[in-house]
Amino acid sequence: MLLTIWRHGQAGSAASDRVRELTAQGRADIGLGVQRFAQQCEKRGLAPPDHILFSEWVRTRQTAGILASFFPDAPCTACTALVPGRYPADVDNELDARWSAGPAQHLLLVSHQPLVSALVDHYLGQPGRVAPLLPGGLATLQLDVFASGCGSLCFSAQPPEYEAVV
Template sequence: MRLLILRHGQAAAGAVDAERPLTELGKDEVRWMVGRRREDLAGVRTIWSSPYVRALESARIVADSLGLEVHEQPLLVPNARMPELVEALRAADIESLLLVSHQPLVGNLVDSLSGGNGALGTASLTCLESDIWAAGCCEQRWVEHVRLG
C-alpha cells in the first residue's frame, strides 16, 4: 500500500486557525508540487483532507488535476490523535491514498510510521509504502519540498 502525505500550502494569517485560506503563493506551491510529482500522484484513488480551509483548498487543487473527490477526514486536524488515524488507515484498506493535513500531525505520522524525515514545509509531499500501517513498519520512499523561483 502507498500513502502520500501533503502538507497544505502557505496560509494567510489573521483568521481563526481552522478558517485560514491559502495565499496565492500557497496555491502556487501546491500547483508546483502537483506538476512536479504528477506521475506519483496519478496512482492516487482517494484523497482525505483535514476539514481546515487551507488543507481543503490544497486537496481540491490536487483533486481537480486528478479528477477525484476530496473526502473530509476530522482525524487530520493538526493535533489529532495518532492511534486513531493509524487505525483509520488500517480499516480503509486503500491501495493508494493521499492525506492532506498540517504540522505537527504530518511530521508525527511520518516519524511514527517510518522513522523517516517528517519535517515537511508548506506543500511538501512524501511517500510511504508498507504492507501494514503500524509504527516503524513503513518505508519512506521519497520526500519533495517546494522549490519556486
C-alpha cells in the same frame, strides 16, 4: 499500499486558525508540487492517488481541491482524524476502519504540522529520517499496514523546487 502525506500550502492569517486560506504563493506551490509529484510517481512506476483525505480546515480543503483537480478520479473526503490536535494513532484507527475490507492502492492525506511529520516518523519508525514537512511538502511511503515502523520511504519533496529526495 502507497501513502502520501502532504502538508497544506502556505496560508495567510485570519481571526481563527480554522479559516486561514491559502496565499497566492501557497496555491502556486501546490500547483507545481502536484505536477512534480505526478511526474515522480510515473517515473517510479507508482500508481497515482485513488483517494484523497483531508482535514476539514479551510487551507487543507483548498490544498486537497488543487490536488483533486489533478487526480479527478480520486474521491476527495474530509477526515476528522487529520485536524490539528490529533495523533498518529487516531489516523491509524481511522484508516483501518475505512479500509479494513481492502486498502486503496495509493492514499493521499492532507493535514497540518506537527501531525504530518509525526505520521512520517511513525510509519517509517525513524524519527527525523525525513526533514520536517514545510508548507506544501510531501512524503510518499510504501506500507503494508497502518502501524508504526511498517513503512519505507519512496521519496519526499519540498517547495519551491519539489526535487525528489530518497
